């Protein structure tokens with residue numbers, strides 16, 4: 001990084017001692033106004049902080065681009081203000097967040113020798129992250145007494161840890177405590193919800209009575225509510241560590257169902273990097289998504305309302321067809337029966353997508369249903385989907401076939417099933433690329449193309465969804481090319497053309513995914529292999545997929 005902090009600040013232009021910082025990013029120094037102007041012209045304008053925080057009545061604080069931002073550019077990188085377990089967790093280490101393995105032949109875990117919370121070992125037990133809470137508990141002779149009858153038990157006692165960490169900061173790091181307490185909480189809206197009634201009984205009692213910390217009920221619940229409104233789900237690349245974290249600047253990004261950024265976690269300390277997925281023009285909102293892009297509008301808006309306490313009114317939520325994807329729609333059952341199978345079937349669309357109770361009406365005929373019928377239909381099928389056997393493709397293929405008269409090929413439930421199929425075909429035992437029949441290989445390629453069309457509409461640009469689909473697609477296409485060459489269906493020239501297409505997809509996937517942890521080397525290796533194949537004599541027998 002060019003912006004590494006130096007012991008004695010020096011001017012970016014002349015390298016002499018300097019005491020003025022750039023007003024935008026506050027990261028580089030100048031000795032004089034003249035050198036600041038020169039530095040700006042010489043290129044700092046392209047690197048300087050790309051955003052500012054503004055306030056409006058409708059959005060509250062939000063992030064705005066202060067200059068044009070390039071696709072793929074890192075907009076900011078910051079360390080967490082606080083990290084901790086989620087409200088309910090299976091046994092995990094309080095320091096590193098690692099999911100714990102039980103001690104041999106037991107359901108029990110290694111425990112901190114002082115406070116008795118499950119940890120991964122003596123090193124994490126002694127960490128600075130755990131010390132303050134351990135001391136606070138031990139000072140009051142509190143010992144964790146969770147009984148694990150099964151190693152997978154999800155335990156709600158973890159709800160006290162993350163808020164306790166923030167509250168203890170009031171003494172140890174008052175500035176950071178104030179920064180966190182300044183975030184939006186929506187406590188007034190949450191206070192009488194079932195979860196907060198439980199937190200009143202558990203968390204408040206723990207902080208006040210067990211630990212004897214001098215915080216009132218409102219402050220304690222406000223911290224919990226700040227986590228619920230602002231925290232990011234933090235995961236290690238291999239998925240073994242799961243935490244929640246507050247990132248002060250990144251939490252200023254407002255939500256959009258068509259976001260223009262993605263984020264990744266970098267390093268063992270989980271620094272968060274925000275990356276532009278599309279070019280962002282100066283003055284535009286910089287947005288993230290707080291929900292799932294592949295859910296329909298009914299589900300997304302409900303999720304945002306229940307968890308983040310606002311009604312999303314973005315362009316996608318306003319459009320009854322979700323930019324023509326019809327992701328949340330179903331076929332009209334009457335037109336189904338009366339219509340010609342060969343013409344595209346009319347759909348039921350919401351008469352007002354921003355009004356959750358608005359009826360859903362056919363685009364062609366007068367047939368309509370109540371919104372709650374759509375909701376309950378979605379719930380039933382979602383439940384069915386979640387119970388399917390994920391070890392193979394059979395259940396997912398049957399699900400798609402069974403509901404093909406109700407759910408069109410781009411309905412979100414079908415899309416979920418297809419996503420599972422893309423992961424199974426080509427990757428799972430018995431379904432690796434070399435084991436797939438020609439038909440199943442083609443099926444995988446077709447699904448990848450279908451899902452890519454949806455990605456282009458709903459997560460345009462360099463989103464992770466698009467990147468992983470491209471990677472899957474190029475691998476399947478290379479295998480198909482190899483088979484077609486071997487069976488004589490493709491000439492050497494045709495083979496080279498097809499491999500060039502795969503290379504195009506792989507290069508795009510690399511641009512998108514190289515920022516993901518541990519991906520850069522794998523991607524570079526894949527490019528090298530495919531390049532080798534292209535440079536050689538078309539020897540597609542090489543083991544490249």
Ligand SMILES: C[S@@+](CC[C@H](N)C(=O)[O-])C[C@H]1O[C@@H](n2cnc3c(N)ncnc32)[C@H](O)[C@@H]1O
Pocket residue numbers: 058059060061062183184186229230251252253254255256308309310311312313
């Ligand atoms: C993580 S905070 C974002 C920063 C927040 N705007 C603030 O002023 O602190 C999330 C909250 O911002 C507001 N918000 C975020 N995106 C929004 C949007 N698209 N429309 C309306 N409010 C939004 C909601 O109140 C939400 O609970």
